[in-house]
Amino acid sequence: MTTTDLPARRATSERLPGAWSLGLHQGALELRQFFRQREQVVFTFAFPIVILFLFASIFSDDVEGAGITASQLYVPAMIAAGIMSTSFQSLGLSIAIERDEKVLRRLRGTPMPPSAYFLGKIWLVLVTGALETVALLVVGTVFYDIELPADAADWLTFGWVFLLGLTGCALLGIAISSVPKSARSASSVVVLPFLVLQFISGVYIAIDTLPGWMLNIGALFPLKWMCQGLRGVFLPESAKILESAGSWEYGRTALVLGAWCIGGLLLCLGTFRWKSRGEG
Numbered sequence: 001m002t003t004t005d006l007p008a009r010r011a012t013s014e015r016l017p018g019a020w021s022l023g024l025h026q027g028a029l030e031l032r033q034f035f036r037q038r039e040q041v042v043f044t045f046a047f048p049i050v051i052l053f054l055f056a057s058i059f060s061d062d063v064e065g066a067g068i069t070a071s072q073l074y075v076p077a078m079i080a081a082g083i084m085s086t087s088f089q090s091l092g093l094s095i096a097i098e099r100d101e102k103v104l105r106r107l108r109g110t111p112m113p114p115s116a117y118f119l120g121k122i123w124l125v126l127v128t129g130a131l132e133t134v135a136l137l138v139v140g141t142v143f144y145d146i147e148l149p150a151d152a153a154d155w156l157t158f159g160w161v162f163l164l165g166l167t168g169c170a171l172l173g174i175a176i177s178s179v180p181k182s183a184r185s186a187s188s189v190v191v192l193p194f195l196v197l198q199f200i201s202g203v204y205i206a207i208d209t210l211p212g213w214m215l216n217i218g219a220l221f222p223l224k225w226m227c228q229g230l231r232g233v234f235l236p237e238s239a240k241i242l243e244s245a246g247s248w249e250y251g252r253t254a255l256v257l258g259a260w261c262i263g264g265l266l267l268c269l270g271t272f273r274w275k276s277r278g279e280g
Contacts, residue, residue, distance in 0.1 A: 023119025030124040048082040067238035075140035076230035086129040091173030092190035100183035108274040161229035164257035171264025225253040
């Protein structure tokens with residue numbers, strides 16, 4: 001070995017960990033920061049449960065011809081809304097705030113690859129989304145007679161609806177985080193469209209009572225299809241009559257959610273900014 005080999009060997013030994021390893025560490029850091037903010041934790045996990053309790057208590061009658069109660073109809077809808085809340089809304093707000101506070105600018109100046117930052121965010125929404133889903137399932141089975149699937153195929157359906165929905169909504173959250181001009185305007189930019197989507201996607205109001213034009217708009221976005229896919233998993237076959245097509249449409253659900261994963265990625269690549277507008 002010659003002395004000229006020493007710098008190369010030293011550089012190799014001092015090489016930074018890969019993006020995947022750094023992403024895991026970043027995810028652990030994101031989770032620690034999240035769970036240290038007790039008010040945020042309580043709001044994130046309690047809000048959909050409280051909304052479910054309110055709507056299920058107000059609308060508790062049997063749904064004619066569907067073989068279910070109105071309260072059972074709200075459980076899969078709130079699970080879908082919870083998934084979107086922990087991904088789209090959470091990332092849209094947190095990244096906009098981090099950009100405004102110049103956290104992103106400082107991270108961009110470090111040797112950490114950008115992909116590690118986004119992997120950390122994905123781990124955050126994956127863990128929080130899974131925990132919120134479990135909490136809502138416990139409430140649904142204990143208080144509203146929701147039956148967990150006994151068939152492995154139904155659990156497989158639940159898995160791909162959850163993962164595709166979470167991924168698509170997370171990518172949309174990253175993309176929309178570039179829209180607000182500052183952290184102050186982030187809430188109105190992110191929360192308002194999410195709130196509107198919940199009304200036109202079958203979360204708060206049953207699909208069969210919505211005007212056709214609202215259904216058409218809701219069908220363009222992932223929340224409606226997450227609700228429909230989860231209804232197919234947790235509700236009996238008799239509840240199909242409530243769907244506009246008279247079926248669960250798993251193929252179309254997978255197609256739309258998959259398209260939003262691809263479209264969301266393209267939006268992120270085309271719109272994401274590390275600096276706030278006006279910064280040099």
